[in-house]
Amino acid sequence: MADASVDVILSNCVINLCEDKGAVFAEAFRVLKPAGRLEISDMVTAGPLPLALRYDESGWSSCISGALPEQEYLDLVAEAGFEEITSRRSSSAGVIHNVPVYGIIVSARKPTTQRSLRTADLSASSTAEL
Numbered sequence: 837m838a839d840a841s842v843d844v845i846l847s848n849c850v851i852n853l854c855e856d857k858g859a860v861f862a863e864a865f866r867v868l869k870p871a872g873r874l875e876i877s878d879m880v881t882a883g884p885l886p887l888a889l890r891y892d893e894s895g896w897s898s899c900i901s902g903a904l905p906e907q908e909y910l911d912l913v914a915e916a917g918f919e920e921i922t923s924r925r926s927s928s929a930g931v932i933h934n935v936p937v938y939g940i941i942v943s944a945r946k947p948t949t950q951r952s953l954r955t956a957d958l959s960a961s962s963t964a965e966l
Contacts, residue, residue: 837867847876849939852902857909861916868946874918875943879929880906882936889933900932906940918944 845864854860864874879899895901904912906923913921926939 839866840869840872842867842872843869844873844875847874847878849878849899851876852879852899852904853896854902857904858912858915861912861918865916865918865946870946870948872946873943874913874945875941877926877939877941878909879903879937880909880940881932882906882938885935886933895932900929900937903937909940910942913942913944917947919947920945 845868851857851860861874868874879902881903883905885901885903889895890901892901910921910923921942921944923940923942926941929937929939931937
């Protein structure tokens with residue numbers, strides 16, 4: 837898809853099946869138009885899951901093994917450049933290895949300006965060199 841060509845992205849419980857969620861959010865940011873919306877429903881956890889569960893095929897097929905801790909998930913959305921990030925918890929999927937697992941609904945917006953985190957970092961380092 838072309839840069840800045842999409843108004844809204846809707847995702848229903850598939851991002852947690854991707855190993856590199858940061859790349860997914862970066863790609864969503866790239867294709868959204870300025871002020872475009874990202875709307876997600878996904879599974880997250882209240883804390884880290886045991887490493888062994890990350891390699892459990894049945895856990896992946898039930899959307900549990902790929903779930904990240906809620907704050908880590910939201911941090912990845914922000915790191916991609918999204919703003920106005922809101923989240924609310926939805927249904928519980930229970931407790932796995934003493935870690936609560938639940939659904940989350942995330943809404944975020946691409947800024948209206950083309951400013952990116954990398955551009956801001958380059959500007960700061962260029963100014964520091966002067």
